[in-house]
Amino acid sequence: MALQVLAVDDSRTIREMLTSCLTSAGCEVVVAQDGVEGLERLSGAQPDVVITDINMPRMNGFEFISAVRSGEQNRHVPILVLTTESADDLKHRARSAGATGWIVKPFDELKLISAIRRVAT
Amino acid sequence: MADRNEIRDTFFLECEELLEALDDGLREIDGLISTENQDPETVNAVFRAVHSIKGGAGAFGLEDLVEFAHGFETALDFLRSGKLVANAEMLRVFYRANDRLLDLVGAARDGEILDPAESSDVLAALETMTAEITKDMPSDTPISFEPMSLDFDFEAVVTADAPGDHTNYRIRLTPKTALYIHGNDPAHVIRALRDLGQVRVAIDPTTIPSFKDCTAGQTHITWDMNFETEEPEHVLFEVFDFVESDCVLQIEPVDAAPDAIQLASSAQDLEKEPPAEPVNPDDSAAVSLSLVPPAAKPASSVAAPKRATVRVDLERVDRLINVVGELVINQAMLAQCAENAGITSRDVFATGLEEFKQLSREIQESVMAIRAQPVKSLFQRMARIVREASASTGKSVRLVTEGEATEVDKTVVEKLADPLTHMVRNAVDHGLELTVPRQATGKPETGTVTLSAAHRSGRVIIEISDDGQGIDRDKVRQIAFEKDLIPEGAELTDSEIDNLLFLPGFSTADQVSNLSGRGVGMDVVKSAIHTLGGRVSISSVPGQGSTFTISLPLTLAVLEGMVVDVAGETMVIPLSAILETLRPGHDAVHTLGTGDQVVSIRGTIVPIVDLAAAFGLRSAETYDAARVLLLVETEGNQICALVVDRIFDQRQVVIKGLEDNYGHVAGVVAATILGDGQIALIVDPDTVFENLQPIQIAPERLYASEG
Amino acid sequence: MHLKGDKMVIELSGPQHIQNKEFVAFRTAEQDFCVDIMTIREIRSWTRITSLPHAPAFVLGVINLRGSVVPIVDFSARLGLPALEHEARNVIIIAVINHRIVGLLVESVSDIIGVDPETIQATPDVASDTTRNFVAGIITIGDRLVRQIDLENFIPDTDSRM
Known part of the structure; x- marks a missing residue:
């Protein structure tokens, strides 16, 4: 069965890139443009992996991850954080919030898939 | 991967929106400088805009853009974190960076390369801003998260790294509970290792406590692995990237063959192993951020949720x-x-x-509405023009915009950019006084240029006004005379003098400044607006400022018009130009000298223009009471009476351009197709009038309102 | 082939002979002319023309061609020959010249001729300026002499008014 991925990013460009990459790798992709929408998408769904940006309006990535981890349904879902550069600061904050791993932007298809492979069951 | 070009298009489209948000945000920050109390969400939005541009640019390898955005973002981050406090000087740099970012995005889109000098200058200015802060900061930013429990023996591993060589590692991994909380799993690590080489796994039974000592939600298993790979070391470390802070990890290269290492138990089936251990939800020690349920978290900004949109190729819409x-x-x-x-x-x-x-x-x-676009983006471009003009003239200028949400046809918005740019430059360059004379007259030191847009009776009105010195009519008159535009001693009303500015070849600047003197005069502005079916007029009060008013059709596709008969030809007169239709008695019509006729309307003398004669359809005839007069107002607030033979109808007509296959025709704005399939020309009262009368006897405005 | 009648519209198909270049031959002012078939979009019967003010004498006006405003040029007048007497049997050749659609009013369309480009003769030097400007070459078919017109030069200024 195809891996189901929820991609949360406020940038339409990145959302389209993620969708394009992941779809061509055979994943099913659902997108959301911020944390609030991400949580909406998660309610009633159980994706295999969640990918989220950090800097987003309304609810940022840290808040989003914390909310997912404190919920019931998807608290164990692997969450990958998109960071622009390998900023350790961000990685660790994301980790503290409950992120599983990260993807450093700019990403290519291989990088993305390998990151997902490393967390998806 | 799907169509990369499409995503690229999305990126540039999104850049436009982000740049708009950036501009908005900067202006908002600018407006709050004096209060020293910035809205954090605004600052955040500004930061995010630049950040997102950087992110997308990185994806497309637009290095110049990434580099610049990074520098800009860094400075904005300081503002966001409160290490910097917004002030006027900082905003100037930010605006400059904003402008540069806009240019870089444009250049990236068009595949052009910009002179890097401006980027370096701006980056240097941004750096100067942050350098003060950075030097006082400890080099290690304190980070508030759990300490890393890495147990690498770096000394040991750095040595073994010859490509192609098989290297054996002994890996011991003891997960902490957080590892599972974070959605990781030793199985993932093992699987990743298996992708890179040969791995044998065993559980160290000595680390497992007896059942009675097990705690729910705690992890007790330690994994011993034997790993053989040709991959370089850093690839191996990458596998542990995600888990290294959530486990105790030992990696050491071993010389011995894998068989030699005694595993405590035999290798197990990796796919089914290990089961995720139960985690107590209250055991949230590893989560340092406070957990707020989503429902209790109010949206931090009041921004309305974006309405769903569909992107459509403009060609399809057209x-x-x-x-x-x-x-x-x-x-x-x-x-x-x-x-x-x-x-x-x-x-x-x-x-x-x-x-x-x-x-x-x-x-x-409804279809027209698809093409409608708010004038906001246009106004934002003008903000930049004002900044540039202000910088080069040394005048302090404030731009006030009103009615940014007013919607106009996309083409109008695009084609208005050039004329508007020119007028805004003019307003700063010629309209506003220098600081000293302003102070002398008791005006605020900072001049104000106001841009406003509004819908008024089916048209869009755009006004550019300044609170400057107003038009120096004596000077305008003098120049017009010197340039042979008017005869000596011509008696002109104020409005006529003001309108001289629109004559070809007129320029009032004492010396051609590098701003307005770009080879374009107001006549070009006027004709540009004209081709959009618009008109421009001017009003000015000495010492108080000038206002240019542009009136534009909402759409370039249809027009409300009066269908008339002109010597057997059916023509359309735009309703917006018609003040009144009348059929005066013979006693109201008078002939002047050589046969020119005028009509007296409520005491005002109005020239009569025979449309048929103007279009060469018949020779000029004296006014025949069987015909109808259409009182039209031209751009210069001049009024004339057009003679038509008959009025058929008043209706909306579809505008068909003549330019595509033919060219511009004097006196004609465009054509339309009538119900019988015939083409009718749409008359342009302004140019009909102009062609006949260079300088007219000008009655003051008869009516205050348009018809 | 002569076109007569009110509603006759003939859509022309592409070239049928590979080596030969095809031309649409027509007659006006008692002379034979032809133009490259690739520049011709269709041939229409006479229709009422809306005149344009301030236009050169050879521009008769504009017609509605399925929603487009298309200017009509009197072919003879453009060449400096006597203008055509407007009659219902005249036809309009719709041509595309430099991305613009233009109608040429001519007396009648004769036929489509296939010509080996090698056999087209150059316009003799004795010809007047007007002739040399428009007549790109001469094709002889039996005792018929057909002037090949280059439409590129036919419509003077491509940017503004004619």
Whole structure:
């Protein structure tokens, strides 16, 4: 069965890139443009992996991850954080919030898939 | 991967929005400087805009853009974190960076390369801003998260790294509970290792406590692995990237063959192993951020959720508009057929036709609305022009915008950019005084240029006004005379003098400044607006400032017009130009000297223009009371009476350009197709009038309101 | 082939002979002319023309061609020959010149001729300026002499008014 991925990013460009990459790798992709929408998408769904940006309006990535981890349904879902550069600061904050791993932007298809492979069951 | 070009298009489209948000945000921050109390969400939005541009640019390898955005973002981050406090000087740099970012995005989109000098200058300015802060900061930013429990033996591993060589590692991994909380799993690590080489795994049974000592939600298993790979070391470390802070990890290269290492138990089936251990939800020690349930978290900004949009190729929209235009013409043809066939309005067929007409109109309006765009982006571009003009003239200028949400046809917005740029530059360059004379007259030191847009009676009115010195009419007159534009001693009203500015070859600048003196005069501005079916007028009060008013049609596709008969030719006169229709008695019409006629309307003398003669359809005839006069107002607030033979109808007509296959025709704005399939020309009262009368006897405005 | 009648519209198909270049031959002012078939979009019967003010004498006006406003040029007048007497049997050749659609009013369309480009003769030097400007070459078919017109030069200024 195809891996189901929820991609949360406020940038339409990145959302389209993620969708394009992941779809061509055979994943099913659902997108959301911020944390609030991400949580909406998660309610009633159980994706295999969640990918989220950090800097987003309304609810940022840290808040989003914390909310997912404190919920019931998807608290164990692997969450990958998109960071622009390998900023350790961000990685660790994301980790503290409950992120599983990260993807450093700019990403290519291989990088993305390998990151997902490393967390998806 | 799907179409990369499409995503690239999305990126640039998104950049436009982000740049708009950036500009908005900067202006908002600018407005709050004096209060020293910035809205964090605004600052965040500004930061995010630049950050997102950087992110997308990185994806497309636009290095210049990434580098610049990074520098800009860094400075904005300081503002966001409160390490910097916004001030006027900082905002100037930010605006400059904003402008540069806009240029870089444009250049990236068009595949151009910009001179890097400006980027370096701006980056240097941004750096200067942050350098003060950074030097006082400890080099290690304190980070508030759990300490890393890495147990690498770096000394040991650095040595073994020859490509192609098989290296054996002994890996011991003891997960902490957080590892599972974070959605990781040793199985993932093992699987990743298996992708890189040979791995054998065993659980160290000595680390497992007896059942009674097990705690729910705690992890007790330690994994021993033997790993053989050709991959370089850093690839191996990458595998542990995600888990290293959530486990105790030992990696050491071993010389011995894998077999030599005694594993405590045999290798296990990796796919089914290990089961995720139960985690107590209250055991949230590893989560340092406070956990707020989503429902309790109010949206931090009041921004309304974005309405769903669909992106459509403009060509498709235009095709639709064209077809709907045909539909409207077709409907008119049908209506005419019905009329010719003697069908009365009581007939069911006529009722149906009337409904069809309403529906066609509705479809047309809805389709036009697709092309409508707020003038905001246009106004934002003007903000930049004002900044540049202000910098180069040394005048302190504030731009006030009103009615940014007013929507106009996309083409109008695009084509208005050049004329508006020129007028805004003019307002700063010529309109506003220098600081000293301003102070002398008791005006605020900072001059104000106001840009406003509004819908008024089916048209869009855009005003550019300044609170400067107003038009120096004596000087304008003098120049016009020197340039042979008016005869000596010509008696001109104030409004006529003001309108001299629109004559070709007029420039009031004492010396051609590098701003306005770009080879364009107000005549070019006027004709540019004219081709959009618009008009521009000017009003000025000495010492108080000038206002340029542009009146534009909402759409370039349809026009409300009066269908008339001109010597057997059917023509359309735009309703927006018509003040009144009248059929005066003979005693109101007077002949002046050589046969020019005027009509006296409520005490004012108005020249009569025979449209048929103006278009060469017949030689000028004296006014015949059987004909009708259309009182029209031209751009310069001048009024004249156009003679037509008959008025047929008043209706909305679809505009068909003559330019595509032919060219511009004096006195004609465009053409339309009538119900019978024939083409009718749409008259341009302004140019008809101009061609006949270079300088007219100008009555003051007769009426305050437009017809 | 002569076109007569009110509603006759003939859509022309593409070239049928590979080596030969095809031309649409027509007659006006008692002379034979032809133009490259690739520049011709269709041939229409006479229709009422809306005149344009301030236009050169050879521009008769504009017609509605399925929603487009298309200018009509009197072919003879453009060449400096006597203008055509407007009659219902005249035809309009719709051509595309430099991305613009233009109608040429001519007396009648004769036929489509296939010509080996090698056999087209150059316009003799004796010809007047007007002739040399428009007549790109001469094709002889039996005793018929057909002037090949280059439409590129036919419409003077491509940017503004004619």
